[in-house]
Amino acid sequence: MPDKNHISQTHKILLCSTQEQSEESQEILIEYKLSIYVNGIRYVNLICTHKNLYELVLGNLFTEGIIQGISDIESIEIMEDEGKAFVTLITKDTFKDMIEATEGIRTITTACGKQHSIAYYLMNDENLTTLDYNFTIRFSRILFYVNEFQKSSDIYKLTRGIHSCGLYDEEGMLYLMEDIGRHNAVDKVLGYAIDHGIDLSKTALITSGRVPSDMILKIIKARIPILVARSVPTDVAIEMANKYNITLAGFARGTKINLYSNEQRLLFE
Template identity: 80%
Template sequence: MSDTNHVSKNYKILVCSTDSQSEEHQDILIEYKLSIFVNGIRYVNLICTHKNLYELVLGNLYTEGIIGEISEIESIEILEDEGKAFVTLTNNDMFKDMIEATEGIRTVTTACGKQHSIAYYLMNDSDLTPLEHSYRIPFETVLSYMNEFQKSSEIYKSTRGIHSCALYNETGLLYLMEDIGRHNAVDKVLGYAMGHRVDLSKTVLITSGRVPSDMILKIIKAKIPILVARSVPTDVAIEMADKYNITLAGFARGAKLNLYSNEQRLLY
């Protein structure tokens, strides 16, 4: 039976080893398909987790370059039973012009779940600017954030299959978002930040997933100075983090992590 949040359901499984078999029950994540329509045009189908859908829609529109700020959205209506979200932009022609301008030049993301196409302009970093190095934070504080983060997801504890993303500032944890796809989890965090007008210039974002170039672009665009991953980045992600002054760390475990760029933000 599905849980009340439509996030997981319990299956009876057979646990096998070389010398035994036993029946157990395991919570399995539920895939939820959300179709997003913008100004009446089908924009994208997302395979996601049925949780924080408003933040997911808002964050996805921002990171994909459809909007630059929340004031460009007139309304968002989500029909959860139908798996549809209807977005109306204040500029009726803007989205149509974007779709026509990028027709035939799509880039497939490394997102978890069913792959989907994003507009080519997301992969173009020519309109981005490097961050300043003014924000500093103690190294031990970042480690404490990661250790707290790794204990925070109740869904992960029960399913072992969810991605998490959390935002911290000098006061500690602001909020944590979860999804079957690591890109979706990041979008939910950024959508929450937009909706609550969070100042991202003095924050640390922590993700459970690896960091490819399309994910680091989201962080650069949001102007988040520090990104810490439990997994590892790709070569292009490191190069972009270095170019735009993002402090990028990965393989964070216990009392250590790997620093790939802009270590000067961490105070020892």
């Protein structure tokens, strides 16, 4: 069990080259296993970073379709020493009915880390609606955010092993979330937003990871209009971004980004 105050630990490593070998110390991320129980039923085991666990639970339940908002939850109790989170929903039978309806239907996702018994029950795009184009932002502003984002994670500087997600509005960064898994980092961002009543329809999300279809689906469900990735999307992610009017950009570097869909929201000066 990792110390609550630490998400990394020091390891001695051997640094090797063709000329020499030398010993040095390196900070290595600590894996934390969190088992989430919903109405007494074990829902999922997540391999994550021991940080912002409440937001992770809340965001995961939202993006998986278990809840529509904070009002669906009666309580969340996190027992950090045991690696367990217990969620009680207002409607007691909703989750049980959902499990029974989707029994045997499982999608193995591209999430990072060892995912034990992980089952994404609602990774589909049914009952989703397209976004409007009311929110626009200057392209130069997005570039500024991307370069700020690159410098924002002290954990990445220390370990080189963390994924980050930053949420921005027209004024700048609202907050940053980090995790060993890029999907978890997104869920933490959304969990924080749900808990604090943030209007996501006027925001842009920047992520350090690549964007597969299960990632873009989280953004569509949250109704975030702009997603910018340091890496690249998949073909299905681009198709879904076009279908639901998400502005999707990737390979953000310096003064350039690759724009894959819906440039209407970016104002070029």
